[in-house]
Amino acid sequence: MLKIVIIAGLLIVAAMAAAAVYGALGWADGTRQLRVRLENARMPITPEVVNFRELEGLPEPVQQYFRTVLKEGQPMVTGVRLRHQGTFNMGETTDQWRPFTSDQRVITRRPGFDWDGRVKMMPGLTVRVHDAYVAGEGILYAALHGLIPLVDLKGAGDVAEGELMRFFAEAAWYPTALLPSQGVRWEGLDARSARATLTDGAVTLTMLFSFNDSGVIETVRAEARGRTVGKNVIPTPWQGRFWNYTERGGMQVPLEGEVAWLLTEGAKPYWRGCITAIEHEFAK
Template identity: 25%
Template sequence: MIWKIAVLFLVLLIVVGAYLFVSYRQAIGEAERAWSSIEQGALPGDRIFDPNMVQGLPETARRYFIHAIAPGTPLKTTVELEMRGTFLLGDRAKFQTYEMEARQILAPPDQFVWIQSLRSGPMHITGSDALFDGEAWTRFWINSLIPVANNPSSPDLVRSAQFRSAVEGVWAPAALLPGEDIVWSQPGENLARVTITSGAAPVVLDLKLNEAGAVTEVVGQRWSNANAESIFQLQPFGGTVESEATFDGYTIPAILKVGNHFGTDEYLPFFQAEIVSARYR
């Protein structure tokens, strides 16, 4: 009798494991399909950058664009990134450190797919974050089997992801050029503020610049539930840039640390990344 129970238990484990693995592969497939759609929908860079394009902007915004985009660079608003670094899971009081490798396609301010691999000893977490076709998700698994985050799309998650896509626009500067839904202002001597109104709610970002126009700090109010109450609310999000690099005529932040509650005692720079490559489409 005992051996029958053991066999049934083993069969059950195999069935559950197979189901979880198939679910994982389906979710990764959905992320890959979203990636391909964003890639195929990239607008051709028919125009090239001329500093005269930004002459009517506030001084700090002009400084930013003239530093970020070389004259004659095709204006491409989609970028494929490869990155590595450190990812901290948890909060300021308690967190686990993981080595991170990830790739991302980004089309600010309303589309991205981030596919990551996080390792800490025997622990291996893979999955994706995305904002695509008006929907958002966060899906992480341990060793391709155990879901540790499986957040389906919701208005709150979409609004949070729209902030992420906007703040990561510093990796695709041409996407931040002024337009109907993108307005620049200057709240301070070395601050450039961009307001993006294309999403569910306006996103306002402040870029702190050095004299050359390089971004040294970025901060805004993100709609997030990364707090003790796990309640979605506006709260500070941002970080610092340690160095930059140039790819295909675009000079972008290359080593940076960002996180929730920037500028407060609760700040944890959970995302510490180095951009290894950037390919503009």
């Protein structure tokens, strides 16, 4: 009897390992296809270098931000490759933090990205996630071992808006994308904050950028981003927070951050991570 149990256990372990390998191969192929679409949507970037003359007339904290993180005459960022590690809160009502690793591809014009995440639920159990904005389409797809779908959202409308919000908030990692020449309109509020508006295709959104004493972006907030609760999507205030600014690619970019839903009972963080590698591509 013991022998049968041992054999059965070994077969289960082997089956799980085979499923993980098969899922990883299929996921890698899907990732390649998604990123080909991202590259195909790429547009030429103009101008090709940073010119501080375009800062004239911008709100004072916005001007200070660009002068702090950029250099006059440096090339514009056209793309980024990043790697992260951190923890992801999988619980809707209670905290269930799980470790994750990810790699991300960003194209600044036309705005787009693909975040390829791997969340370790428990030993031997991994959820793979694509969170993406490609050619005006929002994508959120999660699958156990890359095989069994758990979440599958894609399309225009609210899904696209939510993903473009992420691209916009994360522009602190590729700050030339926030310049007026890249389609961003700035409206001053006070000495520490300004609203920024971005349009891509049919999607237009406005977010609140707040700056710290050093002049860099501290938080980015949206008043309503779609939050999935059960089978419902509820518009909810959302905020990204950044710190640990370090020079990368000749720019000051934050290497650590946290993302949270701002609920009536208080902030509910769900993503905490740090950049372990970042490589910028520049206009030539």
